[in-house]
Amino acid sequence: MFYFSPMSPDSVLSAPYVLEYTYRRSVGPVLGRFLAGLRDGRILGVATRAGRVLVPPQEYDPETGEAVGEMVEVSTRGEVASWAWMSEPRPGQPLERPFAWALVKLDGADTALLHVVDAGSPARMRTGMRVAARFRDERKGTIQDLVCFEPVAEGA
């Protein structure tokens, strides 16, 4: 039950009404290691039998269905494979100022990670641009430990 407050004497009543589900989920051994890596300021992928490195890691090779092998550390730098500009961020999104959603292919990885690029303006965004991860100072083992990616000079 919720409380109504009048907007004006003759108008209909309205009230904020928030539905909230306080879910927790278990992440499994593979993502569990990936998140522990983020907490340590490192980005881990997983190697398939064919030698591809999946970042973020998956529990099975999406092409063959085979179990994956060892976790592999990749670079915290990479390039933007594709992107879309978010000009009006919504509550709860990674950044409060305009940013780019981006698929970032890190150096050493064969797949791309969906994250955000803090570029300031869409004019600074380009497919193939170089970016570097910015980590939070206080990390807890969640994807939010990675604040965003930032543009860096070509070749960096």
Add this chain to the structure above:
Amino acid sequence: MSDVVKGIKVPVRLAYTAIAGRDMTRFYQAIREGKLLGRRCPSCRKVYVPPRGPCPTCGVATVDEVAVRDTGTVTTFCIVNVPYEGQTMKLPYVYAMVLLDGADLPLPHLVQGLEADQVRMGLRVRASWAPEAERPASMEAIRWFEPSGEPDASYDSYREHL
């Protein structure tokens, strides 16, 4: 490497603005004054409390405003034994369908003032109103229903209103 992460918090939050609508606005304004208002269907003559706008059976707008009493009859009920987050009542407690005198459909509310295992179909109850100064524009303007002391209503008196 530090310990593997076992789980993450992934809350889902949906923030709405609820609009009461014309009939429910009247209902909520009246309930703050200690009055219960319903609306009568012009076709089947049933009185809905709280009002619903249209009659769900006939599909026509409910026009006439009808005041009903704050006494009624427990038609059906359940005993809540399961704790959940945010619960304010002490277990076990009773949530009942209360057919207000003058209404044709029961409304759900708490029943207090007797042990849970003493609540029964046909129990006559009266609204326990929150103090007027603290009365919210919501069903919580009535804290709960409690026994009125009248003899139980006969099954025939509410069998058409279950």
